[in-house]
Amino acid sequence: MDDEIHNSETPNSSCDSILQEIVQKLVYEALVWSSLHGLLVGDKQDQRSGEVPGxxxxxxxxxxxxxxxxxxxxxxxxxxxxxxxxxxxxxSLDGKFLQESLSRTKKVDTFTSRLLDIHSKMLEINKKEDIRLGLHRSDYMLDSQTKDLRQIELNTISSSFPGLSCLVGKLHKYLLNHYGNHLGLDSAQVPENTAVFQYAEALARAWKEFNNGRAVIMFVVQKEERNMYDQHWLSLTLKEKYGVMTIRKTLAEINADGRLLEDGTLIIDDQVVALVYFRAGYTPNDYPSESEWHARLLVEQSSAIKCPSISYHLAGTKKIQQELARDNVLERFLENKDDIAKLRKCFAGLWNLDNSNVIDNAVERPDLFVLKPQREGGGNNIYGEDMKEVLLKWKREGSDELSAYILMQRIFPAVSPSIMVRNGVIHQDNAISELGIYGAYLRNKDKVVLNDHSGYLMRTKVSSSNEGGVAAGFAVLDSVYLT
Ligand code: ADP
Ligand code: MG
Ligand code: MG
Structure with a gap:
């Protein structure tokens, strides 16, 4: 489907050819800019690119x-x-709500079950998190028919791309500053993206609340991480702007080298950890053995700030998203009627699969729905005929598997032609976009220190692709041109 410009036929009008010439020039400039400014990821072709920076x-x-x-x-x-x-x-403070909402999922989904076990343990010992840091990203699509903004999901763990998304915004501003006249585009319409600074600020302020000048922030990372530069942008900003030191550890390393003092202080390599920032631990793949689960429990038991805590993590699961969309559930958590109305307005249709009418509807019109498990990181949802088949099978068998999933209304954003660049190769295709808004929240007991939106991530993918992850290889990073 993709149309590589390099190989495309000679354009049939001179206008087209001028346009293609500009495109070639812009792409060249963009590739140079990206290389010089750290808009980078590890290259799949190079085995060491996920472990050795540079x-x-x-x-x-x-x-x-x-x-x-x-x-x-x-x-x-x-x-x-x-x-x-x-x-x-x-x-996150309503342990009973989390446990009950996820109780049926727990029976069929081992990963969710393990997370819930840690959560139960914390409930049993009445563990309190006085300092709570949330670095979330709420993702939206704009429904092309109703023109409504619809939430796709809320990420409460490992919200990625605060670093690289800022750079794409800068790249676009740079291109428009130099070529905007030819294209009829004004760089002022691209909003400033300060995600990396705001996330660093939130992390630094949380670190400050912990109140130990010698303590470090620990990034929990995957052993191999091709998206490491996005993370390094955050650590660098923390160091340069706030003088806060960071270390990077895998869950296996935390299990091997981490320990708790009697008062709950988390120590690793003889350093006190003030804050544990998870950029891993959101997928079952991050827990290949019991060691990693040990590490997660160790962190949770400690007095370090967790971003996220186990309850923040669970609050961001898709099952909870679906439960919150049910009638009168938001009212249990929020008092302000306007706020409740604003949230509800962006909810898409969400259903659990207990009801056979819901299943029948989805089987009848599979194109209108998405079937979602309790997973993160892209590539996990089930669409179309696959969804129909699996639903029919589970229904026939009376399978409990259904409780591991939620059903969601499929959103159809407007399709528009896009020029996407991956691995130095240009692809022109019809594309759709998903807007993520970062949010940072920090509180210490009753004091809300920070609560704001904090930058954005635009991702664009060919309209024929169901999934949307950039790291997963479906989408490209983009920015916003406000109209
Ligand atoms: P993950 O946590 O794995 O990112 P998402 O809910 O974001 O899970 O789903 C992954 C991708 O699937 C999204 O980025 C989006 O492209 C697509 N998607 C998810 N839900 C919907 C929906 N309701 N309508 C259309 N596309 C969707
Ligand atoms: Mg997600
Ligand atoms: Mg997502």
């Missing part, structure tokens, strides 16, 4: 030009961030 780098996949997005919807999405932040915090 080895096997390739530019992050990007859209050549920013994506048009209505200013009013943009503002709406930004305004929602602090409300979702507050909601996650409230939900």
């Amino acid at each position: 080895v096997g780098l390739v530019h992050a996949p990007f859209a050549l030009l920013p994506k048009s997005f209505p200013r009013s919807h943009w503002q709406q999405a930004c305004e929602l961030a602090p409300i979702f932040n507050e909601l996650v915090d409230r939900v």
